[in-house]
Amino acid sequence: xxxxxxxxxxxxxxxxxxxxxxxxxxxxxxxxxxxxxxxxxxxxxxxxxxxxxxxxxxxxxxxxxxxxxxxxxxxxxxxxxxxxxxxxxxxxxxxxxxxxxxxxxxxxxxxx
Amino acid sequence: xxxxxxxxxxxxxxxxxxxxxxxxxxxxxxxxxxxxxxxxxxxxxxxxxxxxxxxxxxxxxxxxxxxxxxxxxxxxxxxxxxxxxxxxxxxxxxxxxxxxxxxxxxxxxxx
Numbered sequence: 001x002x003x004x005x006x007x008x009x010x011x012x013x014x015x016x017x018x019x020x021x022x023x024x025x026x027x028x029x030x031x032x033x034x035x036x037x038x039x040x041x042x043x044x045x046x047x048x049x050x051x052x053x054x055x056x057x058x059x060x061x062x063x064x065x066x067x068x069x070x071x072x073x074x075x076x077x078x079x080x081x082x083x084x085x086x087x088x089x090x091x092x093x094x095x096x097x098x099x100x101x102x103x104x105x106x107x108x109x110x111x112x
Numbered sequence: 113x114x115x116x117x118x119x120x121x122x123x124x125x126x127x128x129x130x131x132x133x134x135x136x137x138x139x140x141x142x143x144x145x146x147x148x149x150x151x152x153x154x155x156x157x158x159x160x161x162x163x164x165x166x167x168x169x170x171x172x173x174x175x176x177x178x179x180x181x182x183x184x185x186x187x188x189x190x191x192x193x194x195x196x197x198x199x200x201x202x203x204x205x206x207x208x209x210x211x212x213x214x215x216x217x218x219x220x221x222x223x
Contacts, residue, residue, distance in 0.1 A: 004154075030212050043116070043153065043203055043214030087156060089154050093210070098144070100212055103152030 004092050006103035014111055019077040021106050023090030026071065028050045028103075035064060035075045038087045038105070047088075049077070062071040079112045116215035118204050124221045125194055132190045133218045137206030144187050145212060146179055147203040148172065155203055161187060194222045 005024045009099045017079045021035075031052040036044035050057040050073070057064050063076045077084055090103040119137040129206050137144050139223075143162050147155035158177070159169045163184040171180075179186040191198055199222045205212035 006154075009152075034211065036214075041216070042217045043205075046213065049210065089183050090156075099157035099170070101157065101215060102147075104152065105155045 002104075003030075003051075004090055004101045004103040006090055008106050009104070010107045012109045013080050014112065015082055015103050016079045019073040019075075019080045019084065019088075019110065021077075021088050021108065021110055023073050023075075023103055024071060025090075025092050025101075027092070027096070027101075028071070028093070029094045031095070033064070033066060033073050034060075034091045034093075034100070036089045036091060036102075038089060043106050044089055077108075079098050080108075082112050083096060085110050114206055116206055116213055118218045120216040121216065121217060122219045122221075124142045126223050127196060128193055130190065131194055131220060132188055133202050133204075133220075135187045135189070135204030135206075135215060137204070138213060139185075139187070140207045141205045141206035141213070142184070144181055145205040145207070146187070146189050147205065147214075149201040149203055149217070150199075158189075166214075187193065191220070194220075197223045198222050 003026050034049040035047045037047045038044045048062045050066050066073045087105045087107050089105045091100045093100040119134045145160040148167045149155045155221040159179050161181040179189045201217040203217045205214045
């Protein structure tokens with residue numbers, strides 16, 4: 001049961017432009033959402049998160065938007081840089097203690 | 113603090129053999145998680161511990177898989193009678209709050 005879905009396996013953007021990565025979820029009990037970034041041969045590293053009581057969280061070039069009614073979240077990267085090229089995973093969890101469910105990932109390529 | 117450490121980083125084994133992976137979490141983290149990741153997929157939850165207690169197990173964790181965290185510090189994941197379908201990256205993560213910190217993973221190849 002895929003409770004977290006990332007429907008775009010890949011995304012390519014030009015350096016300096018905005019990257020928008022999308023994620024949908026099905027379980028309305030999820031109350032915390034995260035984005036992880038993964039480089040080859042490394043484990044996923046935490047990027048940014050948002051609680052279900054908020055609809056936006058910003059950290060530097062990264063902003064996460066949450067639309068609870070649509071069960072949708074997105075990650076905006078502005079401006080995109082070549083070093084942002086990686087696989088991005090959306091994740092969700094409930095109650096802050098149980099398992100964390102991940103999407104299949106979106107491979108972002110930022111071209112110089 | 114060196115983060116989450118996993119050993120070995122790579123393991124090649126023949127079908128039917130047993131393998132064991134070790135995870136050393138961040139010392140102040142009381143929760144430890146095991147995930148499995150296959151090509152083109154996101155990490156799939158296997159099990160998690162709070163201190164030494166194993167609190168949740170996924171149905172993906174067949175009876176050939178066993179995980180332990182005997183003293184609430186490091187953890188081991190053992191796979192008995194490995195099958196080719198067990199080939200994957202096994203990821204360990206630890207946390208004390210909402211954010212999981214992952215290790216680099218242990219890649220298993222079953223021939």
